[in-house]
Amino acid sequence: MGVGVLCAVQGAAESAIVQAVEGSGGRLSVTRRCADLTELLAAAEAGLGGLAVVSADLERLDREAVDVLHRCGVRVVGLGDPTRPWLAERLAAHGADLVVDVPADADAVVREALGVLAGDAPARPAATPEPVPVSRPGATVAVWGPTGAPGRTFIAVNLAAELAALGLDVLLVDADTYGGVVAQVLGVLDESPGLAAAARAAGQGALDLPTLARLAPVVLPRLRLLSGVARADRWPELPGSSLEEVLRVARGLADVTVVDTGFAIEQDEVLSYDTRAPVRNAATLTALEQSDLVLVVGAADPVGVQRLVRALGEASEKGLAVTRRVVVNRLRHTVAGPRPAESVGAALARYAGEHDVALVPDDRAAADAALLEGRALREVAPGSPARRSLAALAAEVAASVGAEARTTVA
Ligand SMILES: Nc1ncnc2c1ncn2[C@@H]1O[C@H](COP(=O)(O)OP(=O)(O)O)[C@@H](O)[C@H]1O
Ligand SMILES: [Mg+2]
Structure with missing residues (x-):
């Protein structure tokens, strides 16, 4: 069994993502389909997965939630919505490991997610998790x-x-x-x-x-x-x-x-x-x-x-x-x-x-x-x-x- 995937994807994209994960040749497998953030965090804390695939508009998905997932050893891949680009921007600012546009092609999402796990994903967005004091008073x-x-x-x-x-x-x-x-x-x-x-x-x-x-x-x-x-x-x-x-x-x-x-x-x-x-x-x-x-x-x-x-x-x-x-x-x-x-x-x-x-x-x-x-x-x-x-x-x-x-x- 490959890396466990916690799937908290809303709408029609969900089944496409689940299918693509299952078609990843055993490298990934869906361990939990989560209805909301609470379920996702509980599954992460129970150690059920190493990767979360989440909709960028998942309710209450904020910086702290991304932090909790990371502390549980879960990488976070967000699915944006091209008609509402700010959602992806915000999720990237919250520290998601990767944010991709919603799956015209779910297999491509899974390939990129595998890249994240292999460590060759683009560096995490520099969303200033640590405050860097401004060089002169603001x-x-x-x-x-x-x-x-x-x-x-x-x-x-x-x-x-x-x-x-x-x-x-x-x-x-x-x-x-x-x-x-x-x-x-x-x-x-x-x-x-x-x-x-x-x-x-x-x-x-x-x-x-x-x-x-x-x-x-x-x-x-x-x-x-x-x-x-x-x-x-x-x-x-x-x-x-x-x-x-x-x-x-x-x-x-x-x-x-x-x-x-x-x-x-x-x-x-x-x-x-x-x-x-x-x-x-x-x-x-x-x-x-x-x-x-x-x-x-x-x-x-x-x-x-x-x-x-x-x-x-x-x-x-x-x-x-x-x-x-x-x-x-x-x-x-x-x-x-x-x-x-x-x-x-x-x-x-x-x-x-x-x-x-x-x-x-x-x-x-x-x-x-x-x-x-x-x-x-x-x-x-x-x-x-x-x-x-x-x-x-x-x-x-x-x-x-x-x-x-x-x-x-x-
Ligand atoms: N330039 C504008 N054009 C249209 N609506 C505006 C404009 N500026 C403010 N509004 C609307 O007016 C309402 C009151 O604005 P708000 O900023 O809450 O006022 P205040 O903070 O001064 O009490 C809001 O619904 C806001 O969206
Ligand atoms: Mg006001």
């Missing part, structure tokens, strides 16, 4: 904006994805204490908020680079995510002093740390007498204070522009977001007139003294496709208007914070 960019869902998270997620695509090591931090949703937006199943754990470690003086890296899994090549607290009542887990330390350590882990923040920056006057009382807006205030650049995001409709003008004034009064770039999102002629860029630009120049604002078009098709798939725009709608303006914004942000891609772009 920059911090906060994405902030007024209430009314102007698209702070949308801008933060896609800015981070575009910066990573430029070859920068990026850490995306979800610091919205009114309900963090970044993990969900990026299609990551998230049971424990990484940011809360990092803040706890920071509070105990125990946050170092490896700890931060462990809490911030790679969700796309070069992009790590420190997920936030999805339940709004957990905000006391993110005290300002701890977040400050998290952001300090983050400068050693990433070239650019992008922080998605809440909207509110009021400080409770009563509470400010008691400096130990937790403050709900502390996370946002700290992110704004610690950032080298703040993107202030507003919506392009009349209400959104008015809120944006007010938010800019409030930030200036508090001495926050001094180095900033105003981003007006969801630009469309239906609410801003026939020449929306001009009218929004004129309003911001007149009422906020902002003469140069970045504009992101309203792009329902692309934004919805990204939400539906839980992916970034560049993955699901690379040619879309919103993506193009976010790619341009990322290049501009990288230049303005002086972030340089390393030579080894994956």
Whole structure:
């Protein structure tokens, strides 16, 4: 009997793979057909196989699962889906030994899998399992904006994805204490908020680079995510002093740390007498204070522009977001007139003294496709208007914070 194969393949490809394995002349044999990841991990832990063939979209298949398989001595071959190339990219980033496109030809998959076992497979993708400190301190960019869902998270997620695509090591931090949703937006199943754990470690003086890296899994090549607290009542887990330390350590882990923040920056006057009382807006205030650049995001409709003008004034009064770039999102002629860029630009120049604002078009098709798939725009709608303006914004942000891609772009 050859090497045992644990097969966790979904859909029609499953029987083709099983057949091809059985036709491998005895070098491989299927020892378990697994319905889900739990069954696969149990079979691996029981020592039932030396090779796992898995669908890239297998639920909960993350870096940790690939790690467990490796620790059990199981090599991992992933089957991608040409219509959703990001799945293969993500599985490669999780450390799979080989990712191949779904089997037009199952026999070819088996031949390549045999290559992996023989050790002549392409080297495992360099998905930075060990954190390599950045050579110089990384920059911090906060994405902030007024209430009314102007698209702070949308801008933060896609800015981070575009910066990573430029070859920068990026850490995306979800610091919205009114309900963090970044993990969900990026299609990551998230049971424990990484940011809360990092803040706890920071509070105990125990946050170092490896700890931060462990809490911030790679969700796309070069992009790590420190997920936030999805339940709004957990905000006391993110005290300002701890977040400050998290952001300090983050400068050693990433070239650019992008922080998605809440909207509110009021400080409770009563509470400010008691400096130990937790403050709900502390996370946002700290992110704004610690950032080298703040993107202030507003919506392009009349209400959104008015809120944006007010938010800019409030930030200036508090001495926050001094180095900033105003981003007006969801630009469309239906609410801003026939020449929306001009009218929004004129309003911001007149009422906020902002003469140069970045504009992101309203792009329902692309934004919805990204939400539906839980992916970034560049993955699901690379040619879309919103993506193009976010790619341009990322290049501009990288230049303005002086972030340089390393030579080894994956
Ligand atoms: N440029 C855009 N075009 C179309 N839809 C957008 C755009 N920006 C954001 N959205 C959508 O608007 C909604 C609110 O965005 P979100 O980023 O969650 O707001 P915030 O973080 O400011 O509360 C989301 O459904 C998002 O997909
Ligand atoms: Mg948000």
